[in-house]
Amino acid sequence: MADTVADTVADTAPVPAPGAPRAPRPGPRLSAAVRENIAGWLFVAPVVVILGLFLLLPILMAMWVSLTDWNGQGSPFRSGVPFVGMENYTRLFTEDGLARQDFMTSIRNNFYYVVIVVPAQTVLALGLALIVNSRMLKGKTFFRAAFFFPSVTSSVAISVVFLFIFANSGAVTSLLKVFGIDGPQWFSDSRGVLHLLLGGLGLADPDNPPAALTSGGPFGLSWWEWLSGPSVAMCTIIMLVVWTTSGTFMLMFLAALQDIPVTLEEAGMLDGAGRWQRFRHITLPLLKPTLFLVLTLGLIATWQVFDQVxxxxxxxxxxxxxxxxxxxxxxxxxxxxxGSGTAISFVLFAIIVVLALLQRWIMRDRDPARRTRRS
Known part of the structure; x- marks a missing residue:
């Protein structure tokens, strides 16, 4: 009976006329991977739009401003704004004048700042993390909060406090007088510490430097100016920054230390390795990813120092x-x-990117077998 009905329906079904267009066949369905990609992009689309409007677009606008001589009046995109091309950049490196001298002076100051702050805060943060992670220490919560407290305090407030501490009649100067030391006028002393060191050792007179070091030098500064070292005033800022930033990096190292298996430490003790050997051959290699993160963040932050200054x-x-x-x-x-101010910011951005890539290349994993296992 069912076969008879099916044959009847098939016989009565309309037959398309010759040459008539056929009904379109349903297209192939999207694969699961494609559907997941589309869904993922739909979810992140609001964030991409927001970042494009408030991050990427302002960067492109600032890049255009760096190629003009805009003075802040009106819109930088109107037709009357002078277009100077790369002149704002070349003025910083090739043209003699106050612009290049100030820029190179700032690069010198920031270079010494980075060279001192990044290693100091990294070593201090690692040392604090090792102390807090010690099994013998009592009251770990208190010390962890105490070490981290300067990092969550306003940098402006701490800077004002340091101004009072290092004033001519402040606590630091008064403490030095107790030991018979006539402390410097911290924020008024422009002498470089390397110059003072050379003068203290009798190798050079800071007031009468060697003529060979003052006769010439790269980028508009003499060799004597390049070799000045951080000033006494900059050293106060360095002490402030090292004290306030070490707490954050301490927590990063502490998290990495607590993630190291205890069995590795016990295996080293069974093999007769001392405390320094276990730290050098077990702890430090396992901290390498965190060390790279701390150094990179420190490098970026130190080249962008602004609020303390x-x-x-x-x-x-x-x-x-x-x-x-x-x-x-x-x-x-x-x-x-x-235009010149924006050009300085883009040169600073390029310096940070190059140094970050160089640091990554230096700290890369040189063990081929380990790289193969990771890949």
Missing amino acids: YVMSQGNPAKTTLTPAFLSYQTAFRSFEY
């Missing part, structure tokens, strides 16, 4: 605390040379 010194004395970030702000918002 703005509050404590304004680049003084004698521009020995001037940094590229503060110089960019000063050039754009005080001298109204927005």
Whole structure:
């Protein structure tokens, strides 16, 4: 009976006329991977749009400003704004003048700042993490909170406190007088510590430097100026930054230390390895990813130092605390040379990227077998 009905329906079904278009066949369905990709992009689309509008677009606009001589009046995209091309960049490196001298002075100051702050805060943070992670230490929660407290405190507030501590009649100067030391005028002393060291050793007179070091030098500064070292005023900022940033990096090292299996430490003890040998051959290699993260974050933050300089010194004395970030702000918002100020910020960005890539290359894994296992 069922076969008879099916044959009847098939016989009565309309037959398409010759040459008539056939009904379209349903297309192939999307694979599961494609559907997941589409769904993922739909979910992240709002964030991509927001980042594009408020991050990527301002960067492109700032890049255009760096190629112009905009003075902050009106829109930088109107037809009357002078287009100078790469002149704002070449002025920083090739043209003799105050712009190149100030920029190179800020690079010198920031270089010494980075060379001292990054190793100091890394070593201090690792040492604090080892102390807090010790099994013999009592009250770990208190010490962890105490070490981390400066990191969550406002940098502006701490900078103001340091201004009082290192004042001419402040606590540090008074403490040095107890030991018979006539302390320097911290925020008014522009002498470089390397110059003072050479003068103390009798190798050079800071007031009468060798003629060979003052006759010439790269980028508009003499060799004697390049070899000055951080000023006494910059050293106060360095002490402030090391104290306030070590707590954050301590937590990173502490998390990495607590992630190391205890069995590895016990195996080293059974093999007769001492405390230093276990730290060097077991703990430190396992901390390498965290060490790379800490060094990278420290490198980026130190090249962008601004708020401490703005509050404590304004680049003084004698521009020995001037940094590229503060110089960019000063050039754009005080001298109204927005093109030059933006160019300084992009040069600073390029310096940070190059140094970060160089640091990654230096700290890369040189063990082929280990790289093969990771891949």
